[in-house]
Amino acid sequence: MKPSNVIQERVHEFLNTYPPFNLIEPEKLRQLARQVRVLYLEPEQVLFSQDDPAHEHFYVVRQGSVRLEQKTEGGNPKLLDVCDEGDVFGVRALIAKKNYSSTATSAEESLVYAIPIEAFEPILTENPQVALYFAAGFAAGQPVRNPTLRDAQRARVGLSTIAPSSIPLHLEDALKIDTAKSIVACPPDTSIRLAAQMMSDKDSSFMMVVDGEARPLGILTDTDLRRQVVAGHVAIDDPVEVIMSSPVITTVPNPPMADALINMIRNKVKHLCVTTDGTVNSKVLGVLTEHDLLLAQGNNPAVLISEIRQTRDISSLPAIRDRAEELLLKYLEQEVSISFIANIITEINDAIIVRALQHAEKELGEPPLHYCWLSLGSEGREEQLLRTDQDNALVFEDKNAALEKEHQAYFLKLGAIVRDILVQCGFEKCPADMMASNPKWCQPLHTWKQYFYNWIHEPTEEALMHTSIFYDYRPVYGDFSLSHQLTDYIYENIQQERIFLPFLAKHALQSPPPLSFFRNFIVERGGEHKNEFDIKLRAMTPLVDAARVLTLDNRVAGENNTFKRFEKLAELEPQNAELYREAAMAYEIMMRFRALSGLRNKNSGRYLNPNQLNKLERQTLRSTFKPISDIQELLQVRFQLNYLG
Amino acid sequence: MEWLKEFINQLQPVDKNAPAFWHRYSTTLKEQPSRDTPLSEAEFVVFDTETTGLDQRRDKVLSIGAIKVRGMQVLVSDTFECLVQQEGAPATKSAEVHGLLSSQLQGGITEREAAEDFVDFVGNAVLVGQHVAFDIGMINQMLKRQGISGKLRNRSVDTAHLAIRLERRHADSHTLKTAEYSLDALCERYNLPTDDRHTASGDAFATALLLLKLLSLAKKRGITTVGELVKG
Numbered sequence: 001m002k003p004s005n006v007i008q009e010r011v012h013e014f015l016n017t018y019p020p021f022n023l024i025e026p027e028k029l030r031q032l033a034r035q036v037r038v039l040y041l042e043p044e045q046v047l048f049s050q051d052d053p054a055h056e057h058f059y060v061v062r063q064g065s066v067r068l069e070q071k072t073e074g075g076n077p078k079l080l081d082v083c084d085e086g087d088v089f090g091v092r093a094l095i096a097k098k099n100y101s102s103t104a105t106s107a108e109e110s111l112v113y114a115i116p117i118e119a120f121e122p123i124l125t126e127n128p129q130v131a132l133y134f135a136a137g138f139a140a141g142q143p144v145r146n147p148t149l150r151d152a153q154r155a156r157v158g159l160s161t162i163a164p165s166s167i168p169l170h171l172e173d174a175l176k177i178d179t180a181k182s183i184v185a186c187p188p189d190t191s192i193r194l195a196a197q198m199m200s201d202k203d204s205s206f207m208m209v210v211d212g213e214a215r216p217l218g219i220l221t222d223t224d225l226r227r228q229v230v231a232g233h234v235a236i237d238d239p240v241e242v243i244m245s246s247p248v249i250t251t252v253p254n255p256p257m258a259d260a261l262i263n264m265i266r267n268k269v270k271h272l273c274v275t276t277d278g279t280v281n282s283k284v285l286g287v288l289t290e291h292d293l294l295l296a297q298g299n300n301p302a303v304l305i306s307e308i309r310q311t312r313d314i315s316s317l318p319a320i321r322d323r324a325e326e327l328l329l330k331y332l333e334q335e336v337s338i339s340f341i342a343n344i345i346t347e348i349n350d351a352i353i354v355r356a357l358q359h360a361e362k363e364l365g366e367p368p369l370h371y372c373w374l375s376l377g378s379e380g381r382e383e384q385l386l387r388t389d390q391d392n393a394l395v396f397e398d399k400n401a402a403l404e405k406e407h408q409a410y411f412l413k414l415g416a417i418v419r420d421i422l423v424q425c426g427f428e429k430c431p432a433d434m435m436a437s438n439p440k441w442c443q444p445l446h447t448w449k450q451y452f453y454n455w456i457h458e459p460t461e462e463a464l465m466h467t468s469i470f471y472d473y474r475p476v477y478g479d480f481s482l483s484h485q486l487t488d489y490i491y492e493n494i495q496q497e498r499i500f501l502p503f504l505a506k507h508a509l510q511s512p513p514p515l516s517f518f519r520n521f522i523v524e525r526g527g528e529h530k531n532e533f534d535i536k537l538r539a540m541t542p543l544v545d546a547a548r549v550l551t552l553d554n555r556v557a558g559e560n561n562t563f564k565r566f567e568k569l570a571e572l573e574p575q576n577a578e579l580y581r582e583a584a585m586a587y588e589i590m591m592r593f594r595a596l597s598g599l600r601n602k603n604s605g606r607y608l609n610p611n612q613l614n615k616l617e618r619q620t621l622r623s624t625f626k627p628i629s630d631i632q633e634l635l636q637v638r639f640q641l642n643y644l645g
Numbered sequence: 646m647e648w649l650k651e652f653i654n655q656l657q658p659v660d661k662n663a664p665a666f667w668h669r670y671s672t673t674l675k676e677q678p679s680r681d682t683p684l685s686e687a688e689f690v691v692f693d694t695e696t697t698g699l700d701q702r703r704d705k706v707l708s709i710g711a712i713k714v715r716g717m718q719v720l721v722s723d724t725f726e727c728l729v730q731q732e733g734a735p736a737t738k739s740a741e742v743h744g745l746l747s748s749q750l751q752g753g754i755t756e757r758e759a760a761e762d763f764v765d766f767v768g769n770a771v772l773v774g775q776h777v778a779f780d781i782g783m784i785n786q787m788l789k790r791q792g793i794s795g796k797l798r799n800r801s802v803d804t805a806h807l808a809i810r811l812e813r814r815h816a817d818s819h820t821l822k823t824a825e826y827s828l829d830a831l832c833e834r835y836n837l838p839t840d841d842r843h844t845a846s847g848d849a850f851a852t853a854l855l856l857l858k859l860l861s862l863a864k865k866r867g868i869t870t871v872g873e874l875v876k877g
Contacts, residue, residue, distance in 0.1 A: 005726035006846035007712055038719035040857030063838055109836060111854065114718070 018086035020133035041106035054093030057114035064110025218244030252278030360417035394436035508545030586624035680872030710846030728753030
């Protein structure tokens with residue numbers, strides 16, 4: 001093959017700026033670039049129409065923009081997406097080999113690269129990352145073959161280029177690995193193709209190669225596959241023993257973390273094979289991965305928490321809380337699961353609140369009555385990652401009505417002390433003053449019951465606003481039975497009031513998600529552009545609200561957490577299980593984005609600037625919008641909201 | 646009168662002593678597609694040369710970049726690029742503009758090879774370039790130095806002229822500012838990418854994109870065939 005000339009090199013450089021092309025090995029991408037055709041589209045020129053037979057090419061926008069639209073029964077086309085520079089579209093021809101499912105029209109003068117499908121297909125088959133890109137539905141105007149957010153999530157993780165930072169460790173702890181977890185293993189004559197398939201099915205980063213007595217012969221990792229197979233050094237039908245790493249680095253069961261770490265570093269491996277006697281001559285029990293090492297540091301937060309509990313000096317709390325933030329960043333970078341991270345952060349925050357309350361009680365003297373401290377909002381749902389505003393309340397027991405004012409005065413002081421300590425620790429005051437230091441939200445049980453009675457039976461706009469904050473309360477300290485009594489009362493009333501849930505459902509539909517990203521803008525469903533994305537209001541709150549009203553509708557009490565709510569819903573409504581799991585996944589992806597954006601910009605992370613997102617991040621976020629609108633549609637139908645006016 | 650010129654061209658005998666490539670060229674030119682060929686089916690070769698200077702008689706070609714446009718698409722697969730060895734090429738300002746230093750040109754091919762390869766690449770396509778007459782003239786000089794008595798006789802389109810024709814159909818040519826019709830100005834006006842300019846290939850690519858734009862404009866003006874396009 002002749003070397004590329006200037007023109008071909010220029011096409012190559014452009015493609016190499018964008019996924020999925022930047023995932024292709026340079027020489028293969030060069031070959032592909034040589035076969036590109038450039039098309040000029042005048043404004044409103046149709047490149048292909050819905051139901052047209054597929055072209056021999058798929059397309060990439062080089063300059064300008066292209067609209068993808070679908071016919072509707074009403075006659076007005078429905079906007080699916082707007083593609084700008086670097087966006088890939090028209091891939092239905094590539095993947096499904098069916099007629100186009102939408103019409104592509106240039107929105108302005110545009111130059112479009114046409115990529116020959118015949119030349120691209122081998123890349124798609126050989127390069128798992130490229131396949132993942134398409135499986136995740138990252139090309140515009142998909143779905144291609146009903147992509148799921150699981151793929152989007154895997155693609156986001158698999159295709160991202162953030163280098164993980166170094167890991168802090170508690171070196172003296174022994175590492176226990178779950179040997180019951182099925183080991184992915186195969187005999188040495190297994191084909192690479194089959195091994196790769198098995199790894200993919202089990203979502204495993206490795207494959208143990210074992211002999212007849214289950215002794216380790218070698219190990220095959222996803223890195224090996226990428227390096228050897230995709231680079232073309234071996235054929236996909238060769239046996240795994242050709243490319244496996246051998247001998248395997250082994251360890252005894254439950255090694256100290258320090259030993260395991262040093263073993264990995266010294267041998268430059270990411271997997272340790274655990275065998276009965278720690279040598280290659282005994283049976284494989286399991287595999288210890290770098291990821292396991294990281295997860296094992298659940299101990300690290302434990303140290304933070306015990307420091308919080310034991311510190312005599314209340315002024316040392318802020319510094320400890322700052323360390324928790326470093327931990328958060330590392331977990332996020334290491335792609336540790338969001339529910340795990342949220343658990344840890346909640347534990348730490350709760351410990352601080354408890355410590356602050358104990359301190360306040362010491363200052364003020366014994367409390368006159370039993371009380372319970374409630375965390376509200378995202379803290380109440382155990383899904384706060386960043387230190388956002390405080391949202392809390394206090395309920396005390398109904399006793400001795402004559403002294404109620406006096407008792408409240410004590411608890412208000414208590415609330416104020418805790419509020420100030422939390423401010424020191426980086427939790428700002430609630431701008432709407434929804435804190436236990438506010439007399440309105442520091443009340444005896446009977447008053448709280450009255451509040452909820454009114455909110456439920458007269459669901460005004462303000463009452464519904466309060467729902468998102470107050471329904472997700474969680475007892476953190478004190479007499480939890482007060483909180484449980486309130487919960488029982490609320491559910492009893494909700495059962496009686498038939499109009500309440502439809503109103504709550506309607507409230508959950510207030511902000512539909514946007515459609516897509518375009519250049520540095522957000523594209524709304526109506527087609528208009530905005531330059532800032534309020535991820536909380538437009539994507540997270542709709543899911544939180546939907547999960548809440550749907551669990552209430554299913555009469556599930558006492559579950560606040562959005563993931564767990566969706567999990568429960570998936571169990572209760574198998575017919576919608578898929579959608580609920582997608583919604584939970586979307587929520588997880590958004591929590592991650594928000595936390596990273598907040599840490600990057602040292603703020604609440606609430607407003608995302610599309611400017612700061614790369615193509616892959618935009619494509620991931622865009623794929624989370626779909627389950628949101630699907631779930632809003634479900635609410636619409638279930639609560640017959642069209643009739644509610 | 647264009648058809649008559651073409652007709653006479655075809656009658657001209659080919660020098661029997663001419664090299665094989667020139668015979669191939671003469672044959673393919675006889676099979677030149679008709680003037681009624683729709684623009685959407687026509688084949689164009691968009692090209693640019695970098696030269697030692699602007700004097701057609703004395704200056705020489707240093708490099709050629711060319712790309713085909715067919716079916717209203719720029720075919721990145723069908724490109725031609727060469728550096729030409731020119732002994733004793735005068736060090737002129739061109740070297741600064743094109744960045745082609747004589748040391749680089751050592752790696753090029755001979756003028757004979759360049760002429761042969763380029764003529765083979767061009768075939769009977771419509772030649773397109775910014776001020777294409779100059780580039781055709783330079784190639785013809787190259788052919789002449791190689792002892793070929795004939796000249797390139799392809800139909801041709803000058804993108805600068807075409808732009809003027811499409812933009813100001815009734816304007817007086819004296820009021821034209823040529824600077825407005827430079828490749829840079831045209832690309833900017835038509836919002837076309839202009840990175841990597843000032844190499845023969847880079848300019849040919851930019852000109853090819855410009856051609857797509859102009860063909861789309863031409864269609865709106867009712868110009869639909871090759872004949873209508875080249876007559877201007």
